[in-house]
Amino acid sequence: LTREQVRNLIRAEILAAKQGRVIDMEISLFDAAATGFLNLLHLKVFLAMLVGVSIGTFTAVAPQGLGMPLVYAIALPIVIKWEPITGIALLIGASSVSAICAAYLPILFGIPGGSGSQATVLDGYPMGKRGEGRRALGASFMAGGMGSLIGTFTLVLAIPVTRPLIYLMGSPELFVVMLWGLSMVAVLAGRRPIKGLIAAAFGLLLATVGQQAQSGVMRFVFDQPYLLDGISISIIALAMFGIPSALDLALTKLGVEQQPVPLKGSLFDGVKDTLREWWLVVRCSFVGVWVGIVPGLGSQVVDWLAYGHAAQTSKSPKNFGKGDVRGVIAPESANDAKDGGDLITTLLMGFPQGVVTALFIVALLAWGYLPGPEMLKKNPEVIFSVVWLQGISGIVGTLVGFVLAAQLAKLAEVRYTFMVPLMFIFILMGAFSVNRDPIDLLVVITFGILGYFMRRFAYPRPAMILGLVLGDLMEKYLYRSMASYGFTWLSRPAVIVLLILAAASFIFTVRGRLKSHEEGPASLGGAMARTADEN
Amino acid sequence: MKINFTFFFLVVFLIAAWAGWGWPNIAKIMPVYVAAIPGFILVSVQLYREATGWEARRGGSAGGIDMDEVYDVQLDKKTELRRTVAFFSWFIGGAIGIWLLGIVIALPLLVFLYALIEGREKWITSVIMAACTYLLIWGLFEYMLESRWPAGLLFS
Numbered sequence: 001l002t003r004e005q006v007r008n009l010i011r012a013e014i015l016a017a018k019q020g021r022v023i024d025m026e027i028s029l030f031d032a033a034a035t036g037f038l039n040l041l042h043l044k045v046f047l048a049m050l051v052g053v054s055i056g057t058f059t060a061v062a063p064q065g066l067g068m069p070l071v072y073a074i075a076l077p078i079v080i081k082w083e084p085i086t087g088i089a090l091l092i093g094a095s096s097v098s099a100i101c102a103a104y105l106p107i108l109f110g111i112p113g114g115s116g117s118q119a120t121v122l123d124g125y126p127m128g129k130r131g132e133g134r135r136a137l138g139a140s141f142m143a144g145g146m147g148s149l150i151g152t153f154t155l156v157l158a159i160p161v162t163r164p165l166i167y168l169m170g171s172p173e174l175f176v177v178m179l180w181g182l183s184m185v186a187v188l189a190g191r192r193p194i195k196g197l198i199a200a201a202f203g204l205l206l207a208t209v210g211q212q213a214q215s216g217v218m219r220f221v222f223d224q225p226y227l228l229d230g231i232s233i234s235i236i237a238l239a240m241f242g243i244p245s246a247l248d249l250a251l252t253k254l255g256v257e258q259q260p261v262p263l264k265g266s267l268f269d270g271v272k273d274t275l276r277e278w279w280l281v282v283r284c285s286f287v288g289v290w291v292g293i294v295p296g297l298g299s300q301v302v303d304w305l306a307y308g309h310a311a312q313t314s315k316s317p318k319n320f321g322k323g324d325v326r327g328v329i330a331p332e333s334a335n336d337a338k339d340g341g342d343l344i345t346t347l348l349m350g351f352p353q354g355v356v357t358a359l360f361i362v363a364l365l366a367w368g369y370l371p372g373p374e375m376l377k378k379n380p381e382v383i384f385s386v387v388w389l390q391g392i393s394g395i396v397g398t399l400v401g402f403v404l405a406a407q408l409a410k411l412a413e414v415r416y417t418f419m420v421p422l423m424f425i426f427i428l429m430g431a432f433s434v435n436r437d438p439i440d441l442l443v444v445i446t447f448g449i450l451g452y453f454m455r456r457f458a459y460p461r462p463a464m465i466l467g468l469v470l471g472d473l474m475e476k477y478l479y480r481s482m483a484s485y486g487f488t489w490l491s492r493p494a495v496i497v498l499l500i501l502a503a504a505s506f507i508f509t510v511r512g513r514l515k516s517h518e519e520g521p522a523s524l525g526g527a528m529a530r531t532a533d534e535n
Numbered sequence: 536m537k538i539n540f541t542f543f544f545l546v547v548f549l550i551a552a553w554a555g556w557g558w559p560n561i562a563k564i565m566p567v568y569v570a571a572i573p574g575f576i577l578v579s580v581q582l583y584r585e586a587t588g589w590e591a592r593r594g595g596s597a598g599g600i601d602m603d604e605v606y607d608v609q610l611d612k613k614t615e616l617r618r619t620v621a622f623f624s625w626f627i628g629g630a631i632g633i634w635l636l637g638i639v640i641a642l643p644l645l646v647f648l649y650a651l652i653e654g655r656e657k658w659i660t661s662v663i664m665a666a667c668t669y670l671l672i673w674g675l676f677e678y679m680l681e682s683r684w685p686a687g688l689l690f691s
Contacts, residue, residue: 194581198544201574205551208566217562220554243626250622250653251615417654418664420622421646425668428629428645432638436685441630448626452619457540467570475565 029160029380036384039085040392048086049389052093053396057404059094060101068095069462072359073241074423076234077430080366085385087363092389095356096148097397099336103140103328107133119303123320123327130323131264138270139325140332141401143281146274147333148394150285151292151340155347155387162348162376169373172489173498174350175477177372178470180502181351196463199454203467206231207475214479226439233362233468235440236447238430240465241355243448244455246423249416267402273325280310280326281333288334292341292353306334339390347371347383351470355462358469370473541581548574625649637687639677643669 039045059071071094079087106121107128120140127136169177182200209220210230221227274281284306291302310330311320320327342353350372352358361371369375369382376383431444454461481489489495551571555563583589610618625645632641647665650656656664677683685691 194577194584198541198574198577198581201570201577202544202547204570205547205566205574208570212562215559215562217558219558219562219566220551246626247619247622251610251618415654417650417656420654421649421664421668424626424629424645424649425642425671428626428633428642429638429672432633432684438630438634441633445623445627445630449623453540453543459540471565471570478564479561 029163032380033384033387035381036386037388039381039385040089040388042086044083045086045089048082049089049093049393049396052090053097053393053400055090056094056096056098056397057101057400060098061104067245068098069237069241069355069359070245071095071098072356072363073234073237074426074430076359076363076366077232077238077434080234080363081433084364084367084369084382087367088382088386089389091360091363092386093393093396095360096336096339096390096393097400099339100141100144100148100332100394100397101401102335103137103144103332107136107140107328119307119331120328122307123322123324126321126323127325127328132269132323134265134267135269135273136265136325136328137401138267139273139328140270141267141398142271142274143284143329143333144336144401145394145398146278146281147285147288147336148339148397149391150282150333151289151337152387152391152394153340154286154289154337155340155343155390158344158348159376159380159383159387162344163380169494170484170492171477171480172485172492173494174372174374175474175481176495176498176502177349177351178474178477180498180505181349182466182470182474183502183506192458192460195459199459199461199464200467203464203469204471204474205467206236206464207468207471213476226437231443232434232440233465234366235431235434235443236468237359237362237465238427239444239447240451240454240461242423242427242430243444244452246420246427247452249420249423252416270325270328274329277326277329280313280329283313284309284330284334285337288337289341289344291334292338293344302334302338303331306330336394343386343390347386348373348376350375350473352466355465358462358465361469365469365473541578541585544574545578545582548572548578621653625653633687635687635689637690638684639669639673640687642672 055071055075056068059068072091075090075094079090082090103120103124107124109125124136124140127133205220207230209227211218211221211228218228287306287309288302291305307320307327307330310326311317314320314324314326316324342357345351345353346357346360350361350370352361364371364375369379427444427448428441431440432438434440451461453459454464485492548571552567552575555567555571558567629641629645632645635641636644643665646668647661650661650664651658654661672684
């Protein structure tokens with residue numbers, strides 16, 4: 001769209017609003033895709049993506065318990081002040097490359113990486129030990145890059161499929177979609193469903209602090225002007241994830257104690273392996289996309305599902321666990337493809353599949369976008385910008401991995417005395433930059449202490465963040481539904497279908513969790529721990 | 536100790552239900568009926584489970600997959616407490632420093648002191664770290680992005 005067209009649209013919208021009409025601002029998907037790409041053609045967007053890629057790479061390689069939730073939590077207060085596309089470039093760049101570079105720790109140090117890359121240790125580390133570290137890394141980068149592109153491509157295909165459905169979505173349906181999102185608590189609570197629900201209820205409660213837009217009632221304000229607009233979600237997320245992670249470093253005072261395996265072999269051997277196993281990459285990528293889309297599976301299992309699939313379908317399953325390159329290719333391709341699946345539910349449905357996507361939704365809301373059908377209708381070009389960024393970041397991340405393989409390995413040895421002050425800087429600066437109000441610092445300390453205790457006593461923080469993110473939206477849609485339809489909105493066919501889907505996904509998830517709990521250490525995590533010990 | 540933290544949620548939900556009871560229905564559906572009352576019931580169940588050792592009998596923390604990081608720091612209690620208090624002291628000190636001195640002065644100072652005292656880095660390393668912090672805060676934000684940080688209470 002040219003500036004003049006944008007101006008005309010805004011004028012038309014203002015005029016329509018004055019006349020009480022609703023104007024359809026849709027643009028065709030082709031235009032949206034083109035505009036989404038053109039939006040990226042700015043130096044600052046490219047630089048932001050590179051910064052994101054650097055941060056994501058460092059996070060993936062640094063062993064001190066850093067993860068994407070922490071990066072998002074730290075970056076949020078800063079990037080929400082930027083132009084949306086620039087901020088999105090940083091966030092997507094970081095998360096995309098973090099998955100691609102997540103194989104460093106498993107392959108070089110035998111340490112399970114972040115979630116989604118834990119299975120890689122089973123075959124990656126034995127390969128590293130027998131002098132094929134570069135080959136394993138090459139295979140992981142290539143498989144990750146291909147997986148990322150397949151995930152992105154699936155996301156692109158999902159857009160035209162989903163778009164017609166948005167015409168079925170009114171406020172009641174959107175409320176149920178949010179409710180469905182909230183049923184993700186069953187996943188995010190992990191093995192502690194009651195504690196997860198308590199944390200989610202606490203999050204919902206926090207979401208209601210401030211003056212309610214619909215009624216004007218001051219809720220939980222306690223005569224404090226600071227609380228009138230509620231508490232910034234980005235500050236809460238920053239405190240809840242940033243401070244406990246920094247404290248962990250300060251407590252253990254550790255980097256990596258082990259020496260990495262020597263980086264031998266050729267990266268291109270791994271590339272050849274991956275290209276030879278292209279069909280495995282495709283299959284595992286779709287496993288990743290499926291895990292990303294289906295509510296209830298959770299990112300923790302993606303690598304294990306793909307690894308299990310690769311081992312089951314292999315003609316020589318005995319080689320798995322002993323340094324078979326397919327044991328690296330399968331989890332890495334699935335892990336990277338999952339991001340595309342995650343974005344399908346996040347951008348097109350409007351509910352998150354985990355903490356990172358929940359925080360991404362927080363950022364989108366701060367920029368004025370409402371993820372889900374509304375965004376698909378009004379801002380498809382932004383969705384396409386995310387798609388383009390996801391694809392480009394995947395390619396850049398793969399290249400970074402190939403070019404800087406040896407140098408990145410050294411990052412894993414950064415001392416805590418550098419890391420803790422760095423985190424101090426970003427947490428304090430991030431909190432202070434939101435409103436430049438010293439009270440924000442008090443809030444960040446308070447929620448930091450709360451986050452520490454929640455983690456200490458196993459109250460899942462992701463569940464709380466989910467409640468916090470969805471609470472406000474749910475209340476808005478519920479209000480609109482009640483105001484427009486009374487209780488009859490419950491009898492709308494789409495509402496009934498969505499309610500059944502939400503209930504089914506919740507029940508199946510809880511049943512699955514309870515089953516795996518009864519099976520105890522025989523779960524995937526237990527299997528991983530045992531095999532890692534053996535290695 | 537565990538039961539004490541669960542009591543925190545109990546108190547929060549009770550206060551929320553009490554504070555919101557008099558609001559009109561439209562304002563209290565979410566905070567009172569959806570969050571506080573169910574939250575209170577869930578906390579009661581959790582307290583019962585903790586008091587009766589139900590979780591421990593069911594296998595407690597064995598097996599399964601956690602969706603949040605698990606607290607697995609293995610230090611003796613004294614060291615853990617000392618380091619935790621030290622960490623929060625540094626952090627709160629940094630926040631007070633920002634309030635009094637302004638972020639441009641306080642954060643480099645915090646980094647310098649932390650590296651020197653807590654990290655036992657060399658003087659020169661600490662100074663370099665502080666200088667890098669200053670460059671980041673002043674150079675990037677104030678100079679390049681023209682984003683002015685407010686002065687501290689002592690200088691305003």
